[in-house]
Amino acid sequence: MSSTLKGRSCLMMADLSTAEIRSLLDLAHEVKRQKRMGLVTQRFQGKTLAMIFEKPSTRTRAAFETAFAEEGGHPVFLSKDDIQLGYKESIEDTARVLGRMFDAIMFRGFAQSTVEALAQWSGVPVYNGLTDMAHPTQVLADLMTLEEAWGTLRGKTLVFCGDGRNNMSHTLMVGAARMGMKFVIAAPEPLFPAEDDVEFCRQIASQEGTELIITTDLSAAVRGADALYTDVWASMGEETLLHLRQQILQPYQINEAVLQMTGNPSCVFLHCLPAVKGQEVTVGVIEGPQSRVWDQAENRKHTIKALMLATLL
Ligand code: CP
Ligand code: NVA
Numbered sequence: 001m002s003s004t005l006k007g008r009s010c011l012m013m014a015d016l017s018t019a020e021i022r023s024l025l026d027l028a029h030e031v032k033r034q035k036r037m038g039l040v041t042q043r044f045q046g047k048t049l050a051m052i053f054e055k056p057s058t059r060t061r062a063a064f065e066t067a068f069a070e071e072g073g074h075p076v077f078l079s080k081d082d083i084q085l086g087y088k089e090s091i092e093d094t095a096r097v098l099g100r101m102f103d104a105i106m107f108r109g110f111a112q113s114t115v116e117a118l119a120q121w122s123g124v125p126v127y128n129g130l131t132d133m134a135h136p137t138q139v140l141a142d143l144m145t146l147e148e149a150w151g152t153l154r155g156k157t158l159v160f161c162g163d164g165r166n167n168m169s170h171t172l173m174v175g176a177a178r179m180g181m182k183f184v185i186a187a188p189e190p191l192f193p194a195e196d197d198v199e200f201c202r203q204i205a206s207q208e209g210t211e212l213i214i215t216t217d218l219s220a221a222v223r224g225a226d227a228l229y230t231d232v233w234a235s236m237g238e239e240t241l242l243h244l245r246q247q248i249l250q251p252y253q254i255n256e257a258v259l260q261m262t263g264n265p266s267c268v269f270l271h272c273l274p275a276v277k278g279q280e281v282t283v284g285v286i287e288g289p290q291s292r293v294w295d296q297a298e299n300r301k302h303t304i305k306a307l308m309l310a311t312l313l
Pocket of ligand 2: 130166167168231232234235236272273274
């Protein structure tokens with residue numbers, strides 16, 4: 001395990017080097033094996049984790065809470081309705097108080113600046129459990145799932161279809177580049193990622209000997225894909241935009257015809273979930289034999305456990 005991770009936060013994918021992602025994936029595979037064998041370990045005994053939620057969650061909450069509790073730690077769920085974060089008390093003050101009481105903090109919410117302030121002021125490792133900008137713990141699970149499917153990541157092609165500037169696309173773009181995967185975004189132009197972010201990832205991709213492609217052309221994008229990935233058309237906090245998004249994203253739906261267009265019968269389908277079946281993906285694809293979404297959801301727990309083990313012990 002890379003000792004460079006001890007005491008560190010994980011606020012965005014770019015925080016992690018290629019070697020650190022590699023060591024986290026290795027540990028995640030190991031903790032998954034341990035879980036399958038029924039091995040009971042108590043590596044977080046005597047430790048506490050604050051879990052702050054401004055937005056709802058099924059997988060992220062369940063993964064952090066069970067991963068921490070299984071290792072003997074005590075996770076505490078703090079919803080936005082229960083604490084003063086940002087309205088009756090500044091984020092800096094809440095962070096300093098929580099940092100005195102907890103060994104680590106996870107945060108799910110809106111602004112990336114909030115999770116960064118929590119890390120700056122708490123003095124303990126802080127994990128980003130999704131912000132408007134980034135979802136790094138999801139991408140660790142995605143990489144683990146792809147590695148289980150393919151055996152290796154380097155040289156493979158991952159294609160994201162849909163809202164190319166949302167937290168998932170943004171974070172996958174970094175993760176794929178770091179791991180030497182070709183990443184293709186198929187999206188309508190208004191939903192292309194920001195030019196600065198693209199430039200940053202293109203530099204990583206070129207160092208890793210791969211490339212990043214952004215296009216409006218869905219059929220060209222998916223040809224030869226090893227995996228197709230999509231996400232909801234309106235992320236949490238953007239619900240009022242759904243009607244507009246449906247109009248511009250309908251041509252980017254992943255359906256049986258799109259899976260065929262890849263020309264790759266073993267192309268894998270991934271979705272971070274929750275999915276709106278019939279919108280960004282058809283029932284046939286998400287429930288079909290190429291879908292790995294349930295492994296992907298399970299792997300949230302193993303990768304999150306690995307991240308906490310690497311940063312807390
Ligand atoms: N994928 C994911 O983050 O799921 P939740 O919103 O249920 O946590
Ligand atoms: N882009 C989605 C991801 C959910 C896990 C959202 O932010 O709502």
